Amino acid sequence: MLGRSERESPAHAAQAAHDAGWSGVAPGSVVAAAVPDESVELLDLGTTSDTLATVATIDDLAAVVHLGHPEQPSPRLEEALLAGDPSLIVTAGVAVAPQWVWVTPADATGGQAVIGQVVIDEAGMRDCQDLLRAMGVSPRLVPTRTSVDERVALAGQAGSLVVERSRVPAGWVEVPGSERLAGRPPVWYGLLESREAWPRFEAPAQVWLAVGPSDDHRGSLQHTLAVLSAAGVDLQHLRSHLSARGPHVFFTSFRCATADVLDGLVAELDARGVAHRTLAVLPGERFVPGPAPLAPQWAAGARAAE
Numbered sequence: 001m002l003g004r005s006e007r008e009s010p011a012h013a014a015q016a017a018h019d020a021g022w023s024g025v026a027p028g029s030v031v032a033a034a035v036p037d038e039s040v041e042l043l044d045l046g047t048t049s050d051t052l053a054t055v056a057t058i059d060d061l062a063a064v065v066h067l068g069h070p071e072q073p074s075p076r077l078e079e080a081l082l083a084g085d086p087s088l089i090v091t092a093g094v095a096v097a098p099q100w101v102w103v104t105p106a107d108a109t110g111g112q113a114v115i116g117q118v119v120i121d122e123a124g125m126r127d128c129q130d131l132l133r134a135m136g137v138s139p140r141l142v143p144t145r146t147s148v149d150e151r152v153a154l155a156g157q158a159g160s161l162v163v164e165r166s167r168v169p170a171g172w173v174e175v176p177g178s179e180r181l182a183g184r185p186p187v188w189y190g191l192l193e194s195r196e197a198w199p200r201f202e203a204p205a206q207v208w209l210a211v212g213p214s215d216d217h218r219g220s221l222q223h224t225l226a227v228l229s230a231a232g233v234d235l236q237h238l239r240s241h242l243s244a245r246g247p248h249v250f251f252t253s254f255r256c257a258t259a260d261v262l263d264g265l266v267a268e269l270d271a272r273g274v275a276h277r278t279l280a281v282l283p284g285e286r287f288v289p290g291p292a293p294l295a296p297q298w299a300a301g302a303r304a305a306e
Contacts, residue, residue: 003043003063005051007144009123011164012096013042013064016189020094022064040166044145048080056085056194066126067093067188070206070282071236071253072291078251079241081279082210087194090208090280095186095289100128102178103168104160116158119151124162128181132162135177185289190280198281200259206287207233207256208280211269212249221250224274228254231265255285 002022004013017023045051045063055063068074070093081088102118118137120128121144132139139162142151148169151161160175161168213224221240228235237253256262262278269276 001043001061003045003051003054003061005048005063005065006044006046007048007122008064008066009099009121009144009164010041010044011099011166012123012187013189014040015099016064016094016096017042019096020092020189020191022062022092022191048076049084052080052084052088052192055192056087061194063192065090065190065192066123067190069188069291070190070280070284070287073208073237073251073253073280075239075251078208078210078239078279081208082249082251082277085194086277087196089193089195089198089278090190090282091193091195091199092191093188093206093282093284093287094190095188095287097186098127098181098184099164099166100124100162100181100184101165101168102160102162102175102181103172104155104175105157106171106173108157108160116160117155118160118162119155120162121146121151127184127187128162131180131184135180185292188287190282198259198262198278199283201256201281201283202258203283204255204257204285206280206282206284207254207262207278208282209252209254209265210249210277210279211252212243212275221248223272224250224269227265227268227272227274228252231261231268232257233261233265251279253280 002017004010042064045054051063055061065077066074067090068077117140118132119142120139121142123144125139125141129139140154142154148163148167151163152169155161161172162181211224213221234255235252236255237251239251240248241251243249266276
């Protein structure tokens with residue numbers, strides 16, 4: 001059985017499960033199905049922390065989660081995973097074309113729909129807020145659980161909605177600018193499971209590994225990174241976060257050739273007394289589209305050195 005958090009787009013999560021073949025991931029589950037068709041809707045598991053806790057405690061239940069990108073994980077998800085049960089791990093990823101459209105009542109006139117309230121939920125804001133604000137829109141945020149009927153009432157005849165195409169209310173049409181939402185890059189989702197060990201892989205996979213150096217002193221991170229370098233992994237992401245239990249924790253994402261390489265890496269971390277947790281193993285060597293690139297503006301001296 002599959003679920004999702006209350007903050008995730010129902011349409012996009014179900015589309016990810018369908019495209020990746022995750023629907024029916026747990027045939028024969030002792031847990032009764034809570035939705036009639038996992039290809040169009042997934043079980044709402046509540047908040048992110050509730051979702052993770054439920055997946056960790058109920059056999060044969062998995063969840064579809066927003067990844068950010070396999071090579072550049074969502075900080076929210078990284079932190080939730082590390083704070084959650086140690087059995088939790090993301091085991092697959094898929095990119096889904098966004099379904100967002102901007103719609104208004106068909107009888108709205110004089111451009112009032114664009115001027116009025118633009119009602120949008122949390123998932124829509126995550127995926128579209130930069131583009132909407134570039135178009136001069138000031139969205140009204142509502143919880144993702146808010147029904148379409150409730151959103152229509154909030155928008156009124158002079159307002160509009162940003163909603164998934166499959167959920168557009170009857171009698172509503174797209175407004176000028178809606179086509180720009182369709183041009184947004186695909187959104188990455190992952191399959192969250194509870195497992196006793198990470199899945200074995202003989203072809204390259206993207207690994208998310210959190211580490212906590214044994215000592216929080218100058219150079220402690222350097223020693224830990226040396227272990228990754230010696231293992232020959234291709235480090236693509238590194239982020240630190242304060243820990244409530246001693247030293248900082250560091251989140252990494254890297255390409256790993258085989259499960260044997262990961263085995264050797266964590267064995268060396270164990271030998272050095274470095275706390276660690278594998279948060280994701282995502283099969284694949286290239287994840288297209290990649291993370292959004294940044295055009296850095298370096299200091300003058302650095303530019304001269306180039």
